[in-house]
Amino acid sequence: SPVPLQEGDGDTIVHLFQWNWDSVAAECADFLGPNGYGGVQVSPPQEHVVVPYSEGGNYPWWQDYQPVSYRIDNTRRGTAEEFEDMVATCADNGVRIYVDAVVNHMTGPQEGGSVGSAGTEWQQYEYPDLFGDGGAAYSRDDFGPCYDTIEDWNDKWQVQNCQLLDLADLDTGSPQVRARITRYLNGLVDMGVGGFRVDASKHVPEDDMGAVIGALNEVPGFGGAPHVYHEVYGDQTVPYTAYTPYGQVTNFDYKRDIAAGFANGDITGLTSISDHGGLSGDESVVFVDNHDTQRYEPTLTHVDGDRYYLATAFMLAQPYGTPVVMSSYDFRGNETEGPPSAPEDGNPAGWITRDSDCSTSDWVCEHRNETVSGMVAFRNAVSGTGLTERAQDGTARVAFDRGEAGFAAFNASGQSWELESETALPDGTYDNAAGPGSATVADGRVTASLPADGALALHTGGECEQDCDGGGEPGEP
Numbered sequence: 001s002p003v004p005l006q007e008g009d010g011d012t013i014v015h016l017f018q019w020n021w022d023s024v025a026a027e028c029a030d031f032l033g034p035n036g037y038g039g040v041q042v043s044p045p046q047e048h049v050v051v052p053y054s055e056g057g058n059y060p061w062w063q064d065y066q067p068v069s070y071r072i073d074n075t076r077r078g079t080a081e082e083f084e085d086m087v088a089t090c091a092d093n094g095v096r097i098y099v100d101a102v103v104n105h106m107t108g109p110q111e112g113g114s115v116g117s118a119g120t121e122w123q124q125y126e127y128p129d130l131f132g133d134g135g136a137a138y139s140r141d142d143f144g145p146c147y148d149t150i151e152d153w154n155d156k157w158q159v160q161n162c163q164l165l166d167l168a169d170l171d172t173g174s175p176q177v178r179a180r181i182t183r184y185l186n187g188l189v190d191m192g193v194g195g196f197r198v199d200a201s202k203h204v205p206e207d208d209m210g211a212v213i214g215a216l217n218e219v220p221g222f223g224g225a226p227h228v229y230h231e232v233y234g235d236q237t238v239p240y241t242a243y244t245p246y247g248q249v250t251n252f253d254y255k256r257d258i259a260a261g262f263a264n265g266d267i268t269g270l271t272s273i274s275d276h277g278g279l280s281g282d283e284s285v286v287f288v289d290n291h292d293t294q295r296y297e298p299t300l301t302h303v304d305g306d307r308y309y310l311a312t313a314f315m316l317a318q319p320y321g322t323p324v325v326m327s328s329y330d331f332r333g334n335e336t337e338g339p340p341s342a343p344e345d346g347n348p349a350g351w352i353t354r355d356s357d358c359s360t361s362d363w364v365c366e367h368r369n370e371t372v373s374g375m376v377a378f379r380n381a382v383s384g385t386g387l388t389e390r391a392q393d394g395t396a397r398v399a400f401d402r403g404e405a406g407f408a409a410f411n412a413s414g415q416s417w418e419l420e421s422e423t424a425l426p427d428g429t430y431d432n433a434a435g436p437g438s439a440t441v442a443d444g445r446v447t448a449s450l451p452a453d454g455a456l457a458l459h460t461g462g463e464c465e466q467d468c469d470g471g472g473e474p475g476e477p
């Protein structure tokens with residue numbers, strides 16, 4: 001059965017939303033590997049529809065969620081060769097690639113069909129060449145049994161068999177359909193892809209999902225089964241736990257709790273909760289926002305600045321769940337807007353994604369924020385330890401130990417916090433992994449001043465050797 005990354009590996013995943021393959025590869029080598037990230041969730045790699053116009057959006061990002069075939073060459077993010085190079089380069093740097101696997105459906109109607117990104121001609125319910133070798137197709141009988149839109153979301157049969165957003169719903173009960181999905185996924189695994197974020201899992205009947213996941217090969221290099229997490233908006237009709245036999249699940253209850261808690265300065269309850277949505281931490285993938293919520297329910301995103309990064313730091317500091325850090329491009333308020341594209345580069349249609357560049361405002365690069373990347377190191381240093389709460393002040397301030405390996409404090413308020421707390425961290429002076437400055441532990445106590453919306457995070461291995469980066473708050477006792 002699928003296993004999460006082993007303890008001691010970095011377990012933090014970053015979703016490099018819409019990054020092209022060359023840019024992901026470069027980021028693995030330049031930043032992610034050296035900073036202790038364990039994985040990258042990439043956008044769907046299979047051939048997709050091309051939608052040249054849509055309510056002001058330019059080739060919307062959501063093209064990728066409408067597969068036309070399972071060919072991985074010539075998507076908006078690059079060629080098959082570039083994809084394979086990326087997987088290898090990331091693996092060399094200890095970073096797993098997680099593919100966003102769209103297996104519930106193919107395309108919407110898109111006004112009667114068209115040509116996909118790799119040139120495949122398609123109609124809704126007719127996809128003539130799934131692997132580019134002329135050997136496998138989907139036709140109308142591979143879909144259904146329901147060909148209508150999901151209308152009653154309280155009816156589990158409809159949710160799993162009818163059409164999400166009018167997208168042609170695959171008959172995943174069919175052995176032939178399962179075999180094709182499995183061929184697609186195992187082709188990626190054999191290439192070294194280390195895991196999957198399964199799109200719209202809730203819309204695939206559990207037994208069908210179990211059959212597909214159970215047929216996955218072992219990952220060369222990393223070893224073991226791929227690490228799988230399912231996208232499930234758990235509710236009373238289809239609970240999260242329906243999918244926990246087949247991997248982890250995206251815990252939207254945790255997301256709501258942490259995003260609202262930090263937005264409202266009400267965070268002290270977040271340290272003690274070991275159950276969000278009826279899931280244990282081992283069963284959960286956790287996040288503050290994702291590519292959908294930052295558009296459709298943006299409680300807390302990079303747009304909110306320090307408070308958002310503080311929430312992300314908290315998620316990384318605490319032990320519940322496997323964290324996914326969102327990394328966005330700036331869609332400037334237009335939720336359909338595609339990623340920055342490069343019509344000039346041998347790309348007449350204009351939908352090939354430009355290389356990511358964190359020094360421009362087009363790419364937000366939340367994962368490079370110093371608080372976030374520092375907390376990835378903190379998380380790796382305290383891996384396997386429990387959480388012991390050490391201090392609270394009102395509802396917006398809390399501090400805790402992670403075993404004897406780390407101490408972290410969070411101030412989700414607009415005023416600075418003069419903190420004095422007990423800690424099990426050994427005496428010494430430590431760099432602040434969550435921001436500028438350093439702090440000293442003496443006689444089992446830490447004293448520091450946390451600025452508004454600031455955090456302090458100290459860990460073993462982060463002792464100041466000769467000079468800490470000095471000055472700056474939070475600072476010396």
Ligand code: LAG
Binds near residue numbers: 063102231
């Ligand atoms: C997901 N998880 O279960 C993705 O996280 C989410 O981003 C996907 O929706 C969805 N499931 C289907 O894979 C995205 C956009 C939708 C878009 C859809 C297909 O949020 O807006 O739908 O991808 O491209 C678009 C239009 C719809 C239309 C549909 C079919 O917005 O109005 O019905 O295409 O033509």
Ligand code: CA
Binds near residue numbers: 160169
């Ligand atoms: Ca389905």
